[in-house]
Amino acid sequence: MSEPLVFHFEVDVSDFTSAGTASVTVKKNLRQLGLPSDVIRKLSIAMYEGEINMVIHAEGGTADVIVTEEYIDIILKDHGPGIPDVDLAMQEGYSTATAQIHSLGFGAGMGLPNMKRYSDEMKIDTELGVGTTVTMRIWIR
């Protein structure tokens, strides 16, 4: 067993247009590792949605991607407002996004459902006023 590889990112909200860059960087690195393209695709969609959520709903945070020989974990941690009702937030179409966010093309309420669909395991730890940590796992084989 080799050591897991860790990619760490600060997800910054100061420049909204840069949202999504961490998932692009991860995607490039995973291609260099020669991972199957369906694994890369699942991971980059799941991570992208999580990254955007941190920017839109939680003033940014950190993203860590841990690659082992069997699986890849994505840990997205923010210190935002937290999610009051996780089951509700997980429903397709549920969104608290403002009109302004809608005008940017987000807020369809599909992010969390997509993260669940494209990851193999997903866990949400959230506390109101403290923050949210989303952990996703994608198995390589």
Next chain:
Amino acid sequence: MDQYEHSVQLDPKKCTGCTTCLHHCPTEAIRIREGHAVINQDRCIDCGECIRKCPHNAKRAVAGKLESLQRFRYKVALPAPSLYGQFNNMDDVDYILDGLIKIGFDEVFEVAKAAELVSAYTRRYMQAEGIPKPLISSACPVILRLISLMYPSLEDHVLHMLPPIEVAADLARKKVKKEHPEFRDEEVGICFISPCPAKVSYVRNNFGSYKSKVDEVVAISDIYFRLLDVMKPENQVQTISDTGMTGIEWAGSGGEATAILNEDYLAADGIENVNKVLEEIENGNISHVKFVELNACPGGCVGGVLTVQNPFIAKARLRSVSRCLPMAANFADPDEEYIPEDFLFDEMPSYVPVSRLSPNFRESMRMMAEIQRIRDTLPGIDCGACGAPTCRAHAEDAVRAGLRTVTCPFADSFGGSRK
């Protein structure tokens, strides 16, 4: 891997080893070695960015020469629609086509004609069940090579329609065979008049299993002055042109997409924008869009590095050339059920994993960790002084070469570590 023969090349005598191209190459194919730029042939996509950006004109695109057509007894010119936007005070395409005959071609077959047919059949293609969304245009050879090198998961999205240049070559060849049976196939030379180096490379290397029917590719810039010499307003010219507005407007970004006659399209030009769009498609973000037109050159084909005119001026001229024309002059065969075989290609070139570190996953992991370790010893300013485009790329080069440390001219002044 077969060596891909490239049009974009370097003149070491002119290259000063400045780092301009290094920072602009979208595939990080360039390194500075021993004082001048070196292009990694496996990675180059012939986008021409380095030619566009080089302040010393040290990069050039090698294309065919008009003289080399002497080997053919019957010569057919296939002018790209972008040629029509190159001339001042020119509102009649026939003067240009007549010019081509005057400089030595026996016949002209407009690529714009083929473009209109490709548009008509693309509309048919899009009506079939199970078409991926969005569909990506196959017309720009840089984009096809970019996808096959960097976006293998998008190969299914590519429209399997041959680009207008090939459709034109096929139709031109058939036409000559019928009208001039006295010439043997190998006596007929089909010559594309090209705005871009990527067409040159594509024709030389073929495309996947598809063998190009074009014999020679000559640069627009190479024949431009010869054409100017013979194109006189007082000339009596014949009517040769047989294309409408849509075929001509393929030369500019958005031309192909608007000809799809569907609102749900997107057209992006310039390699940086193209990369962003491809990322978005991979992330599933624009699946509501039906058709995506991508052009590596800013402005579309009129922005190719083998053209003469500023792309925006060229685009405006195209509008005046096509103003009095019908929407289209070439139509899909109504008796044909689907799309003629001759318009389709079977498969994309196979994925070439140029960026992969090692065929062995465990070894790749080890190398990646090593790249990160070395990168963290570098200042992170991506200055290019070491010859690599970024500190990350410098670390990667070292690891690929089996080195454990790297030299950095600025390591000391930055304390040898970033952040």
